[in-house]
Amino acid sequence: MQKIFLIIVISLLSACAAQQRETNKLANQLNQQKPQHILEQLQETDPPERDYAQFHLNIGLLQLLSADYPASIESLTQAKKEMAVLAATSISENAAAGTVNETLRSYSGYATDRVMVHNMLALSYLFNDDIDGARVEMLQADIAMKKLASRNSLLGQLTSTHLISAVIYEMLDEQSNALISYKNAESLLKERKLPVPVGLKQALLRLSYAVDRNGQYVSYKKTYSGFPTPTKNSNNQVFSLYFDGIVSNKKQNTIMVPSGNDEQLIRISMPAYPDINHKINRAKIADKNTQLTTELIENLEVSVREDLAKEYPSILLLTTTRAIAKYELVDHANKKDSLFGILVNIVTVLTEVADLRSWNMLPSNIQFAYLETKDSELIVESLNKAQQKISLNNGSKNLLLISSLDTPVFHYQQ
């Protein structure tokens, strides 16, 4: 009876690991296949309930990239709710994680996921022609970032969130709010020691000129010289976001050593990210006279590594606790029956897998560009893709979402 139980445990846990490998494989295939195709494959999988948040995050993002905005809003909202519920610590899940493995804990989302979900929702609302809905998401993102803020860490503080908020406020003519968000974006970029993109400098000059011409504008004019004085005109405003690549998957680092008395094998598995090797590509946006390239505002490769680093002490603690618990279990079984002890040892070794779950279909980095033009047509060019033409209405405000994946350019216009 005990042996049958052990076999069931092994098969159940190996099924969990297989599910994760499948999700990682699909994330890797996104660079070659259409998001719609990956979405169909992911929807066919049947994740365990504890992985629902991760599942819905990936599904929602793929639905956004497949232009199914209402479905994307539904999936991402579901993920948001799941992460909110799971934010509280579960005693039973932690007990399971401390005795069997980390994957028995529900995926509650890392700091980046909890903020980024609002970005993706805001974009879905926007492309679904609901700018007020997008605004609500950005306010919620602000609360999420405030919850995560700490004095010595930038954990969960996303420049892209401030920037998308600012663009939405500017589209709604809320100039003061837009300026505050642009300033927050600038401040985060400086803290991360990243250069401030030209589009953001122009935004700070434009909004400070509109809101506080004799104060903040003068100060920004000194900091960012060489730009013409902003003027009120009826040019088309084009805000462009570029999603470049796919963020890295976690990998498993494992060591296996015999115990001091050589009576059993002890295996320890920890999650880790590989070294960043993504080469940053840029998108180009051009009207008849000007060609711009998008500039980096968010390196998610760095953010996800920060998320994992923050969790590392607790992962290490649980891994150590688990190793001791498993050692005791095998020792106890050995004393009863040596054959049973070997079997239990095999189970403890096979069930020791690292938690490789993450929102692994996010872009590797996010870039931004801003263009003001009189032209009614733009040309957008991104990695390995034919040029795409974008039509602009006169005096319109536009947001373009460009992706390095096999997607069209998503266009919101008002």
Next chain:
Amino acid sequence: MKIKNNFLFIAFAALFLSACSTSVERLDSQKEVDLSGAWNDTDSQLVAREMVEDSLSRAWITKFVKEEGKDPAVIVGKIRNLSHEHINTNTFIADMERELINSGEVQFVAAAGAREEIREERGDQDLNATEETRKQMGQEYGADYMMQGQINTIIDVDGTTQVRFYQVNLELISIKDNRKVWVGQKKIKKLVKNSKLRE
């Protein structure tokens, strides 16, 4: 003994399974139920009632009746959601409309969307209805005032505790000359504490 054990097992299993099943309880729509601390139907009804009561107790209405010799005609315009929540402002507008109509102190004019549909119907009657029953175009009752507003929130967070402060601002604007004849404000404050632990 074995039979007794089996019976106990079945009873326990039945109890366990019944705990997992969905249960539905019909509630009085007037009963206050606040599950998450978010804006809900109780807030919507409460704010609508109090603000309409306030607006109808102010001087502008008696002044209007005295000057014009008729009840003012009001229309509810856009209520913008500037809050942190996805609030369906249509239910709030419906609550406002109901309170205004039921007050009996103002005439009420259908909103823009509904008017379009009615105009279509009149256009259709023009072609298809009999002379005696046909309603003519150009007989609409023009509103004197439009009610507009916003729902705002301020949220203060500390760990798992939140203070949610809702502020609903409404104003009644004269359509003839853009004068604001009434400005109302209703505030709701909620303390929401989330558990740090779950099952």
